[in-house]
Amino acid sequence: MTQTGGMNGSILLELERPENAGLGKSVKILEPVKTSLDASMQVSWADLIAVAGAEAVSICGGPQIPVRMGRLDALIADPEGELPAETFNALRLKENFSRKGFTTRELVVLSGAHTLGNKGFGNPLVFDNSYFKVLLRKPWTEIGNEMGSMTGLPSDRSLVDDEECLRWINYYANDQEKFFEDFISAYVKLVNSGVNWRTDAAKYSSM
Ligand code: HEM
Incomplete structure (x- = not known):
């Protein structure tokens, strides 16, 4: 299991962090999608988020982005302080x-x-x-x-x-x-x- 961050669905374990304020709303939207997909084929949060981002870009008129599937979700939260802050130069x-x-x-x-x-x-x-x-x-x-x-x-x-x-x-x-x-x-x-x-x-x- 990686502990370095990256695309591992750990956001589900980090929603309380101030820098993630607002992302709970996105998770709420994806929850029923995950439940319905899981009924036919188990999908990880990491895969779902990667695909949802690509779909959002494409639906809004951007390019189609091929997303490989098969990411495993982290079982523990990533270390804090790794995200770039909006105040960064x-x-x-x-x-x-x-x-x-x-x-x-x-x-x-x-x-x-x-x-x-x-x-x-x-x-x-x-x-x-x-x-x-x-x-x-x-x-x-x-x-x-x-x-x-x-x-x-x-x-x-x-x-x-x-x-x-x-x-x-x-x-x-x-x-x-x-x-x-x-x-x-x-x-x-x-x-x-x-x-x-x-x-x-x-x-x-x-x-
Ligand atoms: C470079 C460092 C980045 C910082 C500091 C940053 C920070 C933020 C912050 C604070 C917001 C919320 C803005 C608000 O509504 O007040 C935001 C929104 C957003 N970010 Fe970033 N971001 C970064 C990079 C990225 C990257 C790499 C992506 C995707 C490839 C991304 C995609 C988005 C999108 C789509 C929104 C709009 C969400 C919405 O309005 O619903 N950001 N970002």
Whole structure:
């Protein structure tokens, strides 16, 4: 059993942590799905969450992401303090991702998932490259723009102030296809990291 974090369903054991406030709602939505799937074929929380994320991206107009199945769920919670905080600047985000084997390019492309939701990056239900286009405009610096002051988390905003991140932000703002392409590989890497695979995992695939 891994104890290093990663895609292992341990979130079910960590819902009380302040950084996970709000995720209980998502678990509640997935619970009946899991119960109904389990009736025909046992599915782990880790697999269900990995597939649900990919489905959300695709339903919102993003790319189709192939998700391999066969993750085992952790029996104990992961160590605390491993998640990047929304207050982190680009340097700390880069360090945090790099410790887990993710490059700056992957940090930037994965952060593009924040195009979904209500943080001011275009239509909350559409997965596109608005995140990068909006970041380049820095609406939070526009005087008198009330919506602008609500745009993005401090961690999102900090990316534009980092030269290396800025290069990738420009790249994805100019080319949605490249964003989709790189998002697919980074998402697959994310949901396959820290995984304890079933020994018969090769038999399973969502696509
Ligand atoms: C880079 C470090 C990251 C930090 C610090 C971070 C932090 C957060 C926080 C605090 C929220 C809640 C925002 C709010 O509504 O107030 C959020 C939302 C969200 N995050 Fe992240 N996140 C990060 C990376 C990621 C990654 C890698 C993904 C997926 C690949 C992701 C996907 C999302 C999505 C989809 C939402 C919107 C959820 C909704 O509105 O229902 N985030 N993030």
